[in-house]
Amino acid sequence: MSVSTAAAAPSLRAPLPVLGQDVTVPLVTGGEVAYAALDYAASAPALQRVWDDVAAYAPYYGSVHRGAGYLSQLSTDLFESARRTVAEFLDCRAGDQVVFTRSTTDSLNLLAAALPDGCEVFVFETEHHASLLPWRNARVTCLDAPRSPRQAVENLERALADRTPHGPALVCVTGASNVTGELWPVRELAAAAHAHGARIVLDAAQLAPHHPVSVRDLDVDWVAFSGHKLYAPFGSGVLAGRADWLREAEPYLAGGGASRTVTRSADGGVDVEWHEGVARHEAGSPNVIGAHSIASACKALTEAGFDALVAREEELIRAVREGLADVSEVRFLSLFGDDAPRVGVLSFVVEGWNSSHFAAALSAEYGIGVRDGLFCAHPLVRTLLGGDPGAQGECGAPEAAPGERSFNAVRVSFGAGTPDEHVERFVRAVRELVRDGARWTYRTVDGRCVPDTSA
16 A cells, blocks of 8 residues: 655646645735735645645554554554655765654754753854754853854854863754845854864754755754645654764653653652663654655655756745835845845835734735744844844734834745745735835734724
8 A cells, every 4th residue: 555646746947736826815905816825934835745645644544653553554664764754855874863853943942952961052143043042951152143154154163162161062053044044154164063073953944945955965963844844734843963962861751652661660669761762752652644744745845856946946036136126115134145045035124114014914905925023033133123132022023003113024935836926916016015005004903913994
C-alpha cells in the first residue's frame, strides 16, 4: 500500500498549487473577491501535494513505536521515513539527529534546555523572538543590528574574542529576516563562531521555504524550522544537527517514549533510564501527520527545483519594488540596503498612514491579507523605524488611531504558491490608497483597526 500521491512537477514558471486559491472573501465596499494571501512569512498555505499526501495516509493512522498491528507498523515506518527525508532535505552530516518538534520556537527552546552548564549565548537584536528569547537560563550577549553582512561577521568576531571565560558558547542567527527578508551571511558567521570555539544554530524558519539549506555546506551545528512556513499544516517543526548536547541533556519532556526503562526505587519513588537517541526528546505520542506533511513538502520543493523557485520569487520582489518605486510615501525597511539579496518578504511604512489602518484597508477594500505590527521582532522593527529598541509594544498592536503614526510597519510576503495577480493587485491597491485614501472609515477595536460598520 502506498500513501504517496506524488505527481509530475508542475511548470516551474508557475506557482505551485496551494490550498485556498479559490477562497473568496467579502469586501466592505460590496461584492466578493478571491483572497490574496500575502502573509506567507507568518504561515504559508499548505501545498495541494502535501494535503493530498496527508489525506492518503489518514485512513491508515496508527500510533507509532507502540504497537504490533499493521497500521502501527505502517505509521512507524512512515514516521521514520519522514525523518530520513528531512535529513536529506537539509543535507545533514553522518551522526546528525533530526528531532521532530512543534515549531521553530519549540525547537530552539529544546536546544536551550540542552545547553551545557556555563554556556554563553550570542544573538543579534535583529532576531525573531523565537530565537531571541529561549535562552533564559544562559548568559546572553545581545549584539546591535549590523548595517551590512560584513559588519555582522565583524561584530560577532569581536564579541566572541572578548568573552571570558572561554567555556561553551552558542551563536543563534537567522538565515533570512522575517522583517526585511534579507539573507544573512550564515556560512561566514558559522566560520567565525567555530574559529572562536563556539557552536551555531540557524533559525531557518524564513530561509528553508525559499532557498536550499545545507547543514553540511553552511557548516552550522543545528538548524530549526517550522512546517507551517514550509507549506505544511500547523503543529510540526524540526531541530536537526549534532547529537552530543541533546544526548547529554535531561529530556525536554518527561514521559513515555523518552524513557527506556522505569522501575520502582527502594525509597518508594521511581528510577528511570532515558533513551539516548532522538526518542529522548520526543516524549508522548508524536505528530505523525505533522512529520509526514513536512517530508511531503520537502519532496515537493526539491522536485520543483529551488533554482526555478528562487528565480520566480525574485521576479515577484522586483515587481513590487518597481511597481512602487515612484510612490515616495512608501519606504521599505532594510538593514543591508535595498539591493541586498532577500527572500519574498518586504516590510514598509506609508507616510501619513498608521500601519494597522493601511493593512485593514488592504483587507477590507481589496481582499489582500498582509501583516502589520512588530512581527515578533520588536527590537529590530523599532531600530529600523528610528525608535528605541527597548521600548514596550505588543505584536500587532497599532498603538495609534487611524491616520496617526505608530512604531509599526506593514509586511507583504509571498512564495512558491503566489499567483502573479495577487502581487499585481497589491501594487495597484497600495498606489490607489496612497493617491486616493481609503474608501471606508475605520476605527480601533481591541487594539485593531477595523472597518466602521456602525453607520
